[in-house]
Amino acid sequence: MNFDELKKEMDDSIVNQNIDLSQIEWGKVGQNPVQKIRSNMKSEIMIQLAAILIFMIYPLYIAMPEFSEAIYYVFMFITSLMTMAYILKLSFFLKRTSRFALNTKDALHYFIYEAKLTLEVYKSFIIAGSLLLPVPVFALLSGFKLSGDVWLFEKWFLLDVSRFELVLLIIGYIAVAFIFYFITVAWTKMLYGKYLAVLEQVLSDLEP
C-alpha cells in the first residue's frame, strides 16, 4: 500500500471543497459523551431544585390536617436534605470537569472513575430518598380522608390497622421500593450510562 500516493489523492480530493461556516451552530451542546453527561447533570440539578421548592410550597395552599402536615414536612425535610447532599456531589463533579479535555488515556480513566463514583452516590441517595418519599406522598393524597372520626393517614401512619391491612401496607411499600429502584437504575443508564459506555469503549480501543 503506497501511503504517499494515498495522501496525494486525499489532498487532491479536497481542493475545491469548502466548509460553509454560516451553517455551523456555534452555541449548541456538544455531541460528545463528556458534554452530554455534564449537560444532563446540569438539567437534573435544576429540575431537582425546582421539585424541592414545589413540594415545600404546595401544602401551604391546601391547608392539610395538622398531623398529616407535620409528618409531610418531617419526611420532606429529610428527603430534601438527602437530595441537596447528592446535588452538592454532582456540582463538585461538574466543577472538577468544567475545563476537562479527553486528550490522554489517564484523563479518560480519571473522568470515567469520577463519573462512576459520583453516579453511585447519586443512585444510593436517590434510592434512599425514594424510600422515604411514599410517606409524604401518601400524606398528601389521603390527608383529607376520614376513617370514622380519625384521619385515614393518621390511622395508617400509627399502624392502627388490622393485621391484613398491615401485610398489605408492607407489600405495597416493598413493591413501591422495587419500582423506584428499577426506575432509578434505568433513568441513570439513560442519562449517563450510555455515554459512559462510549468512553469505556474508547478506553478499551486505546489498550495495546
Next chain:
Amino acid sequence: MKSKQDIFTDHLRDHQGIIIKVARMYADNPDDQSDLIQEISFQLWKSFDGFKGESKFSTWLYRVALNTSITFLKKEKRRVDKMSLGVGVEAISDLTAVDKNSQLSHFYKAVQELNKIEKAVIFLFIEGLAHKEIAANLGLSEVNTRVKLNRTKQKLQEIIKKQGYEF
C-alpha cells in the same frame, strides 16, 4: 483590529482541508460527515481560548479534531426529522466528490471497518506525522503507537484484499 472570532475563522479557512479529511475518515455518508464537521468546528471554537500559539495551529487542530471524532455521538433522530422535512443542511459543498473506483474510495471504505483509535493512528501516519507526534496527539506511549500502527496497516491491507482490490 481583528476580533477573536475573525482570527479563528481565518485559521479555520486555512486548515479546513484537515477537518474534511478527518470527517471522511470517521463517517461514511455525507450527512454524518457534515454533522462531524459541524461538531469539530464547534469544539475548536469552544477550546480556542486554550490555543496559546505555542504550537502550530495545525498541530492543535489535529488533536482537537481527532479527539472530537473519537468520542462523537451520531445524531440519528435528527436525521429522520431532516429527511422528512426535505431539508438538507450541509456544512460542506460536495462531500461525495471522491471517484468511486479510485484507490482513495476503496481506502475510505476499508477504513470504516477500523475502530476509532486505529482510524486516528492511520490518518496521522498518512498525514506524515512521526511516531512521537502521533503518540502525543493520542495520549499513547510511543511503543504502543508503533504496535498499533503496524497492526492497523496489516488489518487495512486484509480488509482491502477482501474487497477484491489491491494497491
